Amino acid sequence: MGMILTGVVIAIAIAIGTGYYLQAEQQPAWMVNSTSSTRVGDPGQNLVGPAWTGEPGPINTDSPQS
Known part of the structure; x- marks a missing residue:
């Protein structure tokens, strides 16, 4: 029993x-993955920019629904 508890x-x-x-x-x-051939950078500057809030914009009702 003592060996099991020790283990x-x-x-x-x-x-x-x-x-x-x-x-x-x-x-x-x-x-880690910042090489010259990849597009990863500081997340504050990556893809959407530093001012992105994540809130959705207004819905465009002029386009036809699919």
């Missing part, structure tokens, strides 16, 4: 230690 405690300690290590080593994708 459980060691497994939990390894999991917690690995979690802290991986969290410290992790970098955002826009920093």
Whole structure:
């Protein structure tokens, strides 16, 4: 019984230690994948621009519905 509890405690300690290590080593994708042939950059300047609010604009009722 003591060996099982020791194994459980060691497994939990390894999991917690690995979690802290991986969290410290992790970098955002826009920093890691920034090469000359990709279009990823600072998310504030990527695709929609820094002033984008995410709110939808007015609905255009002049176009036909499909």
